[in-house]
Amino acid sequence: MRTSAFFLSTLKEAPNEAELVSHKLMLRAGLISRLGSGLYSWMPLGLRVLRKIEQIVREEMNRAGALELFLPAVQPAELWQESGRWDRFGPQMLKIKDRHERDFCFGPTHEEVITDIARREIRSYRQLPVHFYQIQTKFRDEIRPRFGVMRAREFIMKDGYSFHADFASLEREYRNMFETYSRIFDRLELEYRAVAADTGAIGGTGSHEFHVLADSGEDVIAYGVDSDYAANVELAEALAPATARAPASQPMSRVATPGQHNIEEVSAFLKLPAKRIVKTLMVVTGDGREVFILLRGDHMLNAVKADRKFLLNEGFRFATEVEVRARLGADPGSIGPVGNHGLLVLADRAVMAMNDFACGANETDYHLTGVNFGRDLPEPAETADLRDVVEGDPSPDGKGVLGICRGIEVGHIFQLRTKYSEALGATFLDEAGQSRPMEMGCYGIGVSRIVAAAIEQNHDERGIVWPMPIAPFEIAIAPVGYRKSPEVKALADRLHQELAAAGIDVLLDDRDERPGVMFADLELIGIPHRITIGERGLRQGQVEYVSRRTGTTQMVEADGVTAFAKALVR
RNA sequence: CGGGGUGUGACGCAGCCUGGUAGCGUGCCUGCUUUGGGAGCAGGAUGUCGGAGGUUCGAAUCCUCUCACCCCGACCA
Known part of the structure; x- marks a missing residue:
């Protein structure tokens, strides 16, 4: 891709609506554009990141045996009345009417819709288990949308729902999803923790949240410094003190x-x-x-x-x-x-x-x-046990002490059990010919939120530092004097062509801007690798490589630059 | 929802108190010069001053209403 054929819209100053660093950087880098409170347009650059995250999620869900489908964003009220959530979901649900004055909502989640599909389609234990997922736009009318796409009203979520003949099968899928989620966040190269969570109003027996660790996170997590233990701080047990009370030694x-x-x-x-x-x-x-x-x-x-x-x-x-x-x-x-x-x-x-x-x-x-x-x-x-755990408390798993950190919730897996299948009558016939409600699990990933979370975790004073798997472009070519020097242009064009042919996401900055402008923009938008081609280096037969993350520079032989660049990405 | 704040060109802001018809920086456009870290000179374009109503000879400025956006708020014990 050439910048002349793309659409970069960077800002030197962040609009004052933004508070959080990721929000500021997303606006400054031109990833998103605000349409209204909690409503954001994804610009081409931001969409490339979003799509890469989606793709990784999709690949791993498919690999785990889940089946992608696509459900309506607008859902009839009847279904929600049937589950009892039409009134209980509260003002977070955006309710709308059609021309016949019939009630609908813009789906804040899809348990009802998917359970409706399950009750229509699944009759026998022979069809179970099955796991459907989708990547969809949801709308939740947040009390206070803030932090850009971090807590937007309209957002993109991967939501999956599994159906089982018995609890053991649900537990197997739950573990499968736990591993799948771990793989997804590993592949996204984010620092995260799976934490035991409160099942809250949704009910069920097991629940884990996946948190990207960041100081700006809205959730507080207690984790074992020396173990895998991690829990929402509200949930972490404060163990009884190990030492007995000392006798009184002072008068009152x-x-x-x-x-x-x-x-x-x-x-x-x-x-x-x-x-x-x-x-x-x-x-x-x-x-x-x-x-x-x-x-x-x-x-x-x-x-x-x-x-x-x-x-x-x-x-x-x-x-x-x-x-x-x-x-x-x-x-x-x-x-x-x-x-x-x-x-x-x-x-x-x-x-x-x-x-x-x-x-x-x-x-x-x-x-x-x-x-x-x-x-x-x-x-x-x-x-x-009535208190929040604090740093240094003994870990509930008996291994060492607890640390406290903040996290951004980007994934959540639940064992729903039969709450929805019972409410909506999603039953099947088991081997004995008995009608039973299906066991259900549900599994969410906040796709659009991950973009913001990744930036919270990966930025510096110059801008975004994308993890390679979700970078909008993997390599940037910055030619100094593109329009002036035929040699510079020739090498830049050739490198661009060869990398693109190799399937690498490469961005050639052919704007003929001054180097400072190019460098600043490329750093702001966070492209992991930059190759600078200038007459100065070319006289020695060399070009310069800079790593966005480490800032280290290296002179590279111009002749071998294509191979060098390919090796960076692979 | 309660409290606080802000709306002036694409972004950041001044002007408002003390009314006289809008300004700065950045960005944008044209030309020339420049080209390894956000260039220089010259010329130029862009604003219903969030909206409505009112006061006034005259309103960005004063008054009323309204809309939008942002921030804070659920342990003082």
């Missing part, structure tokens, strides 16, 4: 802590590390009971875990300041579990190992120090 005393309201302030004021302070949270359960939750000062409440604890009472909320004062007669910053407060006390397991700790005195601007369970207050009524 009441100290004035004027104006010190949060753990940080109290810690600094009392010159006591946060891990020696008990954080007391007053919450109200769904059935109206007020409860104390105790956490170590340096720990954070995990709402998912606490919610599970209160499940029978339909969740919980934090008590308001008014409620706290009415109940305890103290400001929220000075409350604690000691005294005749009458509240149920629920403690995180880490708290159980604490002795001689500090906590609020239930008197505004006062705290207690040297507090001990058993002596100064009763043991908590209940203990549980």
Whole structure:
């Protein structure tokens, strides 16, 4: 490809709508163009990247035995009413009406449609298992679209759905997909982790998210520093402390802590590390009971875990300041579990190992120090894992400690079991002639999001640094003086022709721009390899090679440059 | 949804407070010179100042409404 025949539209300055580095670079490099909030046009350069990702996904899905099909983007309401999700999916679903005032939605996902196909097409266990997938545009009316294609409303997703006669078969396919996804992200050359995930509202027994690791990621992941363990931080278990509680060694005393309201302030004021302070949270359960939750000062409440604890009472909320004062007669910053407060006390397991700790005195601007369970207050009524894990916690798999990092979710695999097949009546006849609902799995990959995630992970101050498998062009040829020097032009043209003939994605910058302009553009758009051809080097019979990622340069014999360039790509 | 902010040429911005009919940098077009890291000179094109209404002799500027976009927000304890 020649730049004169292509369409490059680079910007020196990023439009101010962009916050995230990948978003800025995608706009500056001309990969995408914004049409509306959460709506992006894919420009030719960006589309080349998108297509390469799609192709890798497609190849690996096919290799894994899944069958590609293509489902309608617009779906009738009836199907969603049947599954019960028409109302429950919420405002994320874009609902539309046709000319007959019939309800449709622009598909946010395709479980209903695929299950409808399965119930029409599959009658016998002999047809199972089967796995259908598609690469489709979805629309989810996000509360707050942001970060460009990272959290867009319209986006491209690979979604696959498998159907099985029994759970064992589903589990096999689940493992198959786990491996397939790993292969896909390996091939994309992204740094990623498969993390155990909460199955959430979708239900089912097993679920893994695949995260591209990046500091800007929206999700927080706990991973084993010395093992394969990885889990969403909401899900990672904080193990009970291994050491027993030390005996009390200090008397309990009441100290004035004027104006010190949060753990940080109290810690600094009392010159006591946060891990020696008990954080007391007053919450109200769904059935109206007020409860104390105790956490170590340096720990954070995990709402998912606490919610599970209160499940029978339909969740919980934090008590308001008014409620706290009415109940305890103290400001929220000075409350604690000691005294005749009458509240149920629920403690995180880490708290159980604490002795001689500090906590609020239930008197505004006062705290207690040297507090001990058993002596100064009763043991908590209940203990549980209620906190987020932190860096350095023991890994739940017993191997070493946990690290914390951020990730961008680019893939998710679920064991759906029979949730949809039952709702929609997707049944089959087993060997015994019995009608049974099919076991289902579902497997998604955020194709368009991967473009942004790849950039988050691969960029520098000059621009994008594409991993080779998804680079829009693999090699750039930058001729200096293309229009002036016949020798330069001749070699550039020949190299371009020979590489293109070899099936290499090569971009010849024939714009006759100044070198600085060419170099800056080629670096911004992130082409992995650049060969610069100029009169200067040609006099020595040489051209210059530069690696985008490492920046290392190398002089190459002009005669052998085609072979050299081919070797780079292979 | 709540809070905050911004809309002025393709991109980044100034002008608004204190009304007088729009400016800067980059980019774009033409010509000449230049050509190994975002060139120089000369000439040039491009703006319903987000939209509607109002105040005024006069509105980018003041007022009202509206639309779009961006950012922040779900543990002070």
